[in-house]
Amino acid sequence: MLRIGMLTSGGDCQALNAAMRGVVKGLFQARKDLEIYGFEEGYKGLIYSNFRMLKAEDFSGILTVGGTILGTSRQPFKLMRVPDENGLDKVEAMKHTYHKLSLDCLVILGGNGTHKTANLLREEGLNVVTLPKTIDNDLWGTDMTFGFHSAVEVATDTIDRIHTTATSHNRVFIIEIMGHKVGWVTLYAGIAGGADIILLPEIPYDMDVIAEAIDKRAKAGKKFTIIAVAEGAISKEDAKLSKKELKDKQAKKKYPSVAYEMAEKVQKRTQQEVRIAIPGHTQRGGSPCPFDRVLSTRLGAEAARAILDEDYGCMMSVKNDKIVRVPLSEVAGKLKYVDPKSEIVRQAKITGISFGDE
Ligand code: F6P
8 A cells, every 4th residue: 555645835826736636646547555645734734633535536627726625834944843832742743643644655745944844854754755836936956836837927917907007097007026035926927028127136126227217218208117026126225234134124114015115215206106016816826827737747747756666855846848856955945046147137138127226
């Protein structure tokens, strides 16, 4: 008997179900003596032994369904070694559940925090295979995560819709795009949506440069401007502050998010009307785009192969359009940032997009 535990952890995204389907279909093609234990709400299910037995049928018809059939939760890595409110040791509890059910392997789908815990479980002797999910595309060790392209589609659609109203009213629109500490979704959606200014955490901006770019457009007869700003974007001034100084400064300003701060700054510096649009969690919702359906199915299929090969302790990853296995020890704790000197940024600049830096 092959006993597999499965969980989805961290923020949800499109194609989580598609990826799990890929794993399970791949396993059932090779083995009939299979038990699948689906842990509910991420690591919480493993800690508190909340699971349900899943059959092949449970993975049918979910290729196109957003969210996760298992539910998910954020269990911060830094708290994993801290006992819960009843004094329970979470790591020991996870190991206990794993051994109690005589699992052969855990299949864990998640982003950065999830991978740190997955690596911890590997170090504790559990067999683990992981799949890289996140709209942020910030997982080190893979060219692409699933969820990313679907989020880019949603964010692009928002920019497209804003475009028509921005041109009709001659307004400056600030569209805030998700991505946590990185700017991948903003960069791709910004280019795809024809944004005039793209602001990323990796390229600190200068307000003078932004104001100049807007004025230049107005003088050229283009009275509207689209600014795609990543939720983690930062000014050159703030980028020089220590973490503590920045935290204190942000606590004083109390802007609900970066779009509001940017709107106030732009309003002060230009003569134009400014509005904001925040697609927020719509970027993580709904059906995965075809690219993510294909990517997650391929990653899932290779995860099934890794399990059948008993090759554990690795993340399925994309490298030059090949699916490869990367050791978890190499992935855990590292972020993949947009390189300000990368081709894509350089090419965007060639077409006249301002990144607010020069
Ligand atoms: O990691 C995915 C993500 O959507 C980030 O882009 C964003 O910063 C964060 O999750 C939002 O988290 P929550 O769903 O907890 O509000």
